Amino acid sequence: MRYLLLLLTLLLTSCFNEPLYHSQSYVFGTLVDISIYGESDEHARFLANHILDDFQKLHHQLHAWKPVSQNQLSELGQLNAAFQQANSPTPISPALAAMLEDATELSIKSNGLFNPAIGHLISTWGFQRDEFTAIAVDEAAVKNLLHAQPRMTDIVIKDNAAYSTNPTVKLDLGGYAKGYALDIAVAYLRKEHVKNALINIGGNIIALGKHGDSPWRVGVQHPRQPTAITTLALADGWAVGTSGDYQRYFMLNGKRYCHIIDPRTGYPVEHTQSVTVLVPPQPLNQSQAGVLSDVASKPIFIETPENRSKAAQALGIENFMVIDDKARIFVSKNMVNKLNWLTPNVQFTTLP
Amino acid sequence: MKNTHIQTTVDDHRIAKLAAFAILLHMVEAVIPSPLPGVKPGIANIVTLYVLYQYGFATAAWVSILRVFASSLLLGQFLSPTFILSLSGAVVSLAALWLAMHLPKRYFGPVSLSILAAFGHIAGQLLLVRFWLIPHAGVAYLIPVFASAALFFGLINGLITAKLLYNKR
Amino acid sequence: MFNLPRYLKLLNPKLITQHVLSGDWLVLIAGLLCVLYLFQTLWSGEHAAKVQIRLGDKIYATYSLNQQREVHVHGKLGDAVIVIAQGKARFSKSPCTTQYCVHQGWLSHAGQAAICLPNQISLELMGDAKPYDALNY
Numbered sequence: 001m002r003y004l005l006l007l008l009t010l011l012l013t014s015c016f017n018e019p020l021y022h023s024q025s026y027v028f029g030t031l032v033d034i035s036i037y038g039e040s041d042e043h044a045r046f047l048a049n050h051i052l053d054d055f056q057k058l059h060h061q062l063h064a065w066k067p068v069s070q071n072q073l074s075e076l077g078q079l080n081a082a083f084q085q086a087n088s089p090t091p092i093s094p095a096l097a098a099m100l101e102d103a104t105e106l107s108i109k110s111n112g113l114f115n116p117a118i119g120h121l122i123s124t125w126g127f128q129r130d131e132f133t134a135i136a137v138d139e140a141a142v143k144n145l146l147h148a149q150p151r152m153t154d155i156v157i158k159d160n161a162a163y164s165t166n167p168t169v170k171l172d173l174g175g176y177a178k179g180y181a182l183d184i185a186v187a188y189l190r191k192e193h194v195k196n197a198l199i200n201i202g203g204n205i206i207a208l209g210k211h212g213d214s215p216w217r218v219g220v221q222h223p224r225q226p227t228a229i230t231t232l233a234l235a236d237g238w239a240v241g242t243s244g245d246y247q248r249y250f251m252l253n254g255k256r257y258c259h260i261i262d263p264r265t266g267y268p269v270e271h272t273q274s275v276t277v278l279v280p281p282q283p284l285n286q287s288q289a290g291v292l293s294d295v296a297s298k299p300i301f302i303e304t305p306e307n308r309s310k311a312a313q314a315l316g317i318e319n320f321m322v323i324d325d326k327a328r329i330f331v332s333k334n335m336v337n338k339l340n341w342l343t344p345n346v347q348f349t350t351l352p
Numbered sequence: 353m354k355n356t357h358i359q360t361t362v363d364d365h366r367i368a369k370l371a372a373f374a375i376l377l378h379m380v381e382a383v384i385p386s387p388l389p390g391v392k393p394g395i396a397n398i399v400t401l402y403v404l405y406q407y408g409f410a411t412a413a414w415v416s417i418l419r420v421f422a423s424s425l426l427l428g429q430f431l432s433p434t435f436i437l438s439l440s441g442a443v444v445s446l447a448a449l450w451l452a453m454h455l456p457k458r459y460f461g462p463v464s465l466s467i468l469a470a471f472g473h474i475a476g477q478l479l480l481v482r483f484w485l486i487p488h489a490g491v492a493y494l495i496p497v498f499a500s501a502a503l504f505f506g507l508i509n510g511l512i513t514a515k516l517l518y519n520k521r
Numbered sequence: 522m523f524n525l526p527r528y529l530k531l532l533n534p535k536l537i538t539q540h541v542l543s544g545d546w547l548v549l550i551a552g553l554l555c556v557l558y559l560f561q562t563l564w565s566g567e568h569a570a571k572v573q574i575r576l577g578d579k580i581y582a583t584y585s586l587n588q589q590r591e592v593h594v595h596g597k598l599g600d601a602v603i604v605i606a607q608g609k610a611r612f613s614k615s616p617c618t619t620q621y622c623v624h625q626g627w628l629s630h631a632g633q634a635a636i637c638l639p640n641q642i643s644l645e646l647m648g649d650a651k652p653y654d655a656l657n658y
Contacts, residue, residue, distance in 0.1 A: 025578035026641045033655055133618055203658035211654055219632060219653035226625040227633050231653045240657050247658070250619075276657065342652065459544030467548050471555075496560040503552045514540035 020211070023048045027055045028178065030202030036189075037196035037211055047192060051185045051199070058181050061096070064119055064172040065128040076171055079162060080119065083169045089161035097157050102287050103176050104152040106295050109314050113299035115263040117150040119170030125268065127248055127259045128172065134250040134257075142266040175243075179294025182206040182239060186290065198234070204241045206290050207234035219342075221246075223273035223323055230321075230339045230346075237281030241293030243301045244274035262302045271325050275301040277312075278319035278335060292317070309351050322351075366407065367414045374399040374419040375426070382427055391501045394470065394509065397445070401466055401513045409450055416442050437477050444476025445469045462517060466510025470502040571647040572610040572628070574603060583647070586610060596640035603644060610644055612637065632656070 021036045021044030034051060036044040063074045073081060075096055082090035092100075107114050119128070124141045126132045145168060154166035173180075178201045185199050186206055196209030198216045207216040215235055219228030223246050234240060245258035245268075257268045275297040279289045287295070296315045300322065303311035312320050312332065319335040329348035331339065336350055377396040386392055396419055404412035420442045424435035452460070452468045478495060530536065541549075574581040576594055584590065584605055591613075592603040599616035609629045612622040615637055622637035631648025634656060 023578065024575055024643070026638070030638060031636055031643065035654060198654055200655040200657075203656070205655050205657050216655070217653040219656045221656055221658035226628055226635055227630060228653060228656060242657050244658065246621075455544065459542050460548065461540060461542045461545050463541050463545035464548040467545075467552050471552065496556060496563055499556045499559050503549075503556055506552070507549065510545070511537060511540070518540055 021045065021048065023052075025052055027052055028059045028181065028201060030178070031200075032202070033198075033200035034185075035198040035200075035211075035216075036194060037198075037209070039194060047189065047194060051188060054184055054188065055181050055201070058177065058184070061093075062173050062177045064170075064174060065123065076173065080170050082162075083155075083164040083171075084167050087163055087165065089158070089163040091161045092157075094160065097160060097162065099173070099176070099180060100152075100155060100157060100162065100171075102291065103173070103295075104155065106176075106287055106291075106315065107152040110295075110299040110311065111314065112151060112263055113302045113311060114175065114295050115150075115152065116171055116173050116176055117152050117154065117169045118145070118261065118263050119172035120150065120168055121145045121261055121263070121266055122172050122174075122259070123170075125257070125259075125261060126250070132248075132250060134252040136252065146266040175298050176291060176295055178202055178204045179239070179241065179288075179291040182290030182293070183288040186237070203247070204239070204290070204294050205234065206239040206293070207236060209236050220276050220321070221274075224327070228342055229323075230341050232278065232338050232340065234278075235280075237289060239279045239289040239293035240276065241279070241297050242274055242276040243297035245269070245272065246274070260298060260301055269302050271305060272301045273323045273325060273327065275323075276321045277317050278338065279317065296320075320351075363411070367411055367418065370399060370403050370411075371415045371418040371422065374415055375422050378419055378423040379426065382423070388497065388501075391498065393505045394473065397466065397469060397473075398509050398513050398516070400446075400449075401462055401469065401509070402516055404449060404453065404465070405462065405513075405517055409453065412449070413446050416446055437480060440476040440480045441473040442476075444479075445473040448472030448475075461510075462513040463507060463510035466513060467503060467506035470506030470509070471499070474498045474502045572603075572605060573645045573647050575643045575645070577641050581642075584610075586646070594642055596637065596642045598640045601637060601640055601642050603642075610646065611635065612642075612644065615640055615642075 019038050021039065021041055023034050023045070025032050032052065032055060034048045036047060039047070061075045064076060064080070067073045067077060075093065079090055079092060079096075082088055103116050107116065121142065122128055124145065125137055126135045148166065148168035150166055150169040154164050154169050156163055156165060181201055182199055182204060183206070186208055189197050189208055194208065196211065198205065198207050198211070203221070205218050210216065215233040217231050218234050218240055219231045220242060221244070222229040223244050232240065243260055245256060245260065248259035250257050260269050261267065262269050277293055277297045277300070279292045279296065282289050282292065292315065296312070296317045297320075299311040299315065300308050300317070300320055305324065308322055308330070309332070312318070318332060319338060320332045321335055321339070322330040324330070329346065330351050331348050332351045374396045377399060381392055381395060400412050400416045403415050420435070420438050424430045424432070424438065429435045448468045448471065449465055452465045455464065478498065570586060571583050572586055573583045574592065574594060576596060581594055582592065584592065586605060586608045589606045592605065594601050594603060596616070601612060601616065602614035604611055604613045609627040611627045612625065612635055615622050617637055617639040619639070622635050622642075625635040628635055628644060628646050631646050632651040632653060634643060634645040636643040
């Protein structure tokens with residue numbers, strides 16, 4: 001009897017004191033959530049702070065519109081300024097060069113639907129501001145930018161310097177940087193021999209190991225309700241990312257203008273509410289899982305309904321879910337068994 | 353008019369006497385304020401359990417049901433929610449007792465029966481509350497409290513019954 | 522009549538347990554486990570019990586959802602008002618221009634969250650039965 005009680009108390013205390021460290025901070029203009037399992041609190045705090053410092057540095061390096069200080073632009077800001085004068089090479093760091101090469105490759109694969117070169121278009125719509133308000137867009141400006149066709153392939157990188165053959169190229173790595181940061185964090189944690197962690201940068205999530213005996217569980221936000229619609233298990237090295245029309249948008253005359261702009265029309269996408277992609281670990285010499293989870297949801301979000309599967313395949317994505325403007329749910333064949341709906345009788349269409 | 357005289361048996365008298373005693377305990381408990389509304393020791397169940405062992409299930413059932421009816425009449429709660437709650441508790445508790453008395457006697461004594469009956473009692477009451485009186489999820493919160501009380505008082509009542517039964521022999 | 526030593530003798534553990542049979546112990550332990558299980562599932566169930574308010578990277582406060590209250594939090598931009606009532610919580614006023622946090626409406630289940638990025642305030646409903654570790658949004 002005594003042993004039974006002892007066992008019970010042990011069981012109970014282990015339930016309440018699991019070795020889970022959790023921190024939340026605002027970096028990257030968004031909420032960064034770091035969970036580390038199985039390390040001492042002190043060590044976990046050290047690791048988390050290191051990751052947050054790295055994120056802060058990345059943020060300064062890659063911010064598309066905010067200067068680091070009054071007189072100094074971010075590295076990306078300086079490059080964008082140089083791009084306006086065509087054919088004037090500007091030195092860039094090897095890290096940024098690698099990022100741009102990777103982003104260019106992904107842009108080509110996605111047939112230009114992922115296009116980080118359309119920074120001018122995004123700022124025309126007013127989304128390159130922390131606090132944006134509803135605006136009536138300058139239609140002529142959109143038309144001009146569309147005609148100028150800024151593309152990633154306009155950028156030439158040579159001898160640690162870059163220039164653009166098209167002065168209307170303006171880089172906005174908003175759909176790339178968070179994923180890149182995830183990969184950096186995971187690489188750092190693996191180097192430090194951390195077995196179990198979950199990192200969430202503004203909704204883009206990557207997993208390392210497990211949460212105790214069970215895998216890390218991630219809830220996918222409902223695009224119109226303050227609750228999760230489904231949950232999924234995130235295995236070691238897997239990443240999940242969602243693009244939604246509810247993340248950054250403004251309403252004008254009852255119409256929703258979201259931050260995801262179709263590079264082919266220059267206008268915000270209207271036929272999709274959200275796209276979620278689930279990405280397995282990638283081979284080392286390719287775009288990593290974090291980057292892919294950030295990038296790959298955009299082309300699927302933008303592409304016309306009948307071509308969504310093609311857009312996914314182009315980037316090697318097998319697991320994805322789409323919720324369209326009429327709240328209809330589409331789930332890729334491979335993804336179906338990975339989802340646990342939180343309400344009964346969810347109707348969805350299976351995509352190839 | 354013909355004067356009818358109801359024939360009473362020895363059994364009837366015994367049931368009446370024991371029920372009277374149970375009613376007394378029930379009333380005493382009704383007067384003592386409880387720290388938590390709805391949580392009561394249920395000492396009248398000692399009588400039910402004692403009767404079950406001494407005179408069998410039928411007598412115990414009579415005593416229990418009579419006690420519920422008579423006490424509510426005396427307290428002016430007849431057909432009120434309190435009465436219905438009391439009745440549903442008694443019925444499910446009797447059902448639990450009937451099942452439990454078929455357990456092997458060598459291993460399961462009054463303490464087992466008392467605990468199981470107490471759980472049956474709150475189960476009956478909570479089911480009624482959930483489906484009739486307050487049909488929303490709010491009561492779920494109270495179930496663990498009621499269950500702990502049932503376990504505790506079931507144990508105490510069972511120990512007292514066992515003492516009464518075996519010390520007499 | 523008041524033979525105190527005799528009554529005290531009744532409290533002797535051996536005397537108390539002398540009529541407790543092996544099956545009785547089993548029932549008692551099963552009952553205990555049952556009660557523990559009920560506490561674990563029903564007192565930490567899906568219906569959240571608490572709301573955690575975070576300001577920046579610090580936990581600002583944790584409140585029970587069963588008590589009605591209005592919380593004023595001074596964020597990066599200014600005062601936000603959070604209302605807690607009847608097991609739910611929401612942003613009712615915020616100085617941010619987008620007002621996404623206010624449009625999130627009432628949160629009522631464990632794991633639900635409302636985040637105000639510009640003002641750096643977040644609400645999260647807590648509960649052991651939280652169905653996931655992180656929210657993908």
